[in-house]
Amino acid sequence: MKLRYRSPSGGGTLELDDAATVSQLLAALRTSTGFTDVIVKYGWPPRALNGTDQASATLQSLGLQRESLTVVPDESAASVAETRAAENIADAYAREAATKGVKDQNISVPLPENNSRLVLRVMPDDNSCLFTAVGGALRGLEPHHASGTQPSGDYTPAALRRLVVEHILSQPDKFTEVVLEMAPERYCARMQQPDVWGGAIELGILSELFRVEICAVDVKTGSVFRYGEGLGYELRCVLVYSNIHYDRIAEIFVEGQEEMDFDVTRWPVSSADGSSTPMGDYVLVRAQELCRKLKDEHHYYTDTSDFVVMCNQCGWVGQGQKALAKHSLETGHTEISEIEDTT
Incomplete structure (x- = not known):
């Protein structure tokens, strides 16, 4: 046979x-x-x-x-441990990148179409960055087709996780084990844990629930990943994705503004009269410009597939997420530095 x-x-x-x-x-x-x-x-x-x-x-x-x-x-216990170890260490690189000055420099680019600026709002590195980034862009909106206890309009990561889980469990024919790559009940139990990362599934669900197009601009490639595109949603929000971390794009009208309560975080997907370019399109173009600045001037991304790292505790050098996780599990070493490409 x-x-x-x-x-x-x-x-x-x-x-x-x-x-x-x-x-x-x-x-x-x-x-x-x-x-x-x-x-x-x-x-x-x-x-x-x-x-x-x-x-x-x-x-x-x-x-x-x-x-x-x-x-x-x-997905044995060992592989789960390896993945978690790699995620935790990789997340440390995002923190390191932020402490190099990105968070404090208020990185921004002009938005001349609106006489304003787009600024990077850096999210905490607590494994809930996706939910924090999206939550800040959803303030004041109400979710559609959601069951259970409704959030008040101020969306914490925990509240958004609950909405995602309720949505998955309410549509068992759509969110099957094949789609989720594990039993839905197990997936939902994990997603409610604050140290589990969200991803494409969660962005798609949040886009659907709030009827907002969510665009994530990849720092390394400049590509735009769109969730809810073409579904007739009126508003768009924009995130920055550095491969292991999500941040939020905001529009400000006073350069250097640090107070986020006055941020604009949603823009029209189409123009009112259908004849001119919508502000949401201008924002996407300028967001890509900001991401090029983050990549070229600040190396604000981590490629977990081919980065080269060194263990500060024993001098070990390895490449890629898998090798890093294995070394961390075998030795318990967590003091790791990325060896940046200087070519």
């Missing part, structure tokens, strides 16, 4: 006996992919093999001889 599979490390084929069992398949995949443990998905919609209950079942009895399998590493 020949089986095809695909995995994060690439595709491949396996030659197994016609009477092979699920247990034998899993063992062969672990050997072939190099993963300590694996989750195997098959069929449509994709469902996972149960290595415990189905261990002795033959592949033919499950019809797997006709399937192309998807293989992913199992």
Whole structure:
């Protein structure tokens, strides 16, 4: 029996006996992919093999001889610990970048179309930066289609996390285990923890709930990731994404203004008469300009896939998030410095 599979490390084929069992398949995949443990998905919609209950079942009895399998590493306790360690250390780089002066310099660019300036509002590095950044742009708005206790209009990270979780649980057909890459109940339990990061799923949900287009400008590439685009939303807010951290873009009318209560954080997606360029488009262009300034002048981003780091405690040098997490777990060392590319 020949089986095809695909995995994060690439595709491949396996030659197994016609009477092979699920247990034998899993063992062969672990050997072939190099993963300590694996989750195997098959069929449509994709469902996972149960290595415990189905261990002795033959592949033919499950019809797997006709399937192309998807293989992913199992999220074991060790891999969760590695990811958390890497996230915590990587987040320290965002703090280091901020302490180099970005937070205190009130980084801004002119917005001549409105005789004002766009400024970077740096969010706290507490693993809830996405929710803090978005929350500050949603002040005064009310969520749509949300159940449970409603926030008052002042949106803390905890309040936004609750709204996201309620939304996920209210639409089980949409937010399935396949979409969330884990059981929805588990995903929601994790998302309510203050040290768990939010991402694209959360931005999409918040955009839908508040009917606001959310744009995140990537510092390294200048690309704009849009959530809620083309859905007829009237307003847009803009975030800055540095790969491990989210900040907020605000418009100010007094240069050097530090008081955020007077910030403008939402702009029209389209012009009132449909003939002129909407202010939201001007803001996006200037936000990209601000991100180029952050990249070129302040190196305000971290590429966790290829950064080179050194351990200040033992002198170890490694590259990438995975190597960094492994070193931290094995040694307990956390005093890490990034070796910046000077070429």
